[in-house]
Amino acid sequence: MRTELVNSLALAYVGDAVFEVLVRDYLLEQGIVKVHELQKKSIQYVSAYAQAEFVHFAMENDFLTEREIAIYKRGRNTKGRKAKNVIVHNQSTGFEAIIGTLHLEGNEQRIEEIFAYFVEAVEMHKLKK
DSSP states (O other): OOGGGSOHHHHHHHHHHHHHHHHHHHHHHTTOOOHHHHHHHHHHHHSHHHHHHHHHHHHHTTOSOHHHHHHHHHHHTOOOOOOSSHHHHHHHHHHHHHHHHHHHTTOHHHHHHHHHHHHHHHHTTOSOO
């Protein structure tokens, strides 16, 4: 699929869904089975703040490729719905656009690498809360 022709918000829409499933699977694998606990723990991963912070962390550590950074910037700059914190929301949208792009291109290996790095960052408290 030629993802460069797909609207950035559509890429982020898909990326959000893919990332949400990854987080839910991961938390269940950790033995968390109570829905309230799952919901509470998942916020550390799926919140706009966590995703925005992760992108900064990943870029500071040269983890993202040049292409992924370009996808992020394209997604980040997309005009979408109004949010409480527009900057954080836009950064989160950029992150989700990366995941959506990789998914639509069938690059599940890279998604797994990004997710593993994300989990490491959350679990090692490298991201601000």
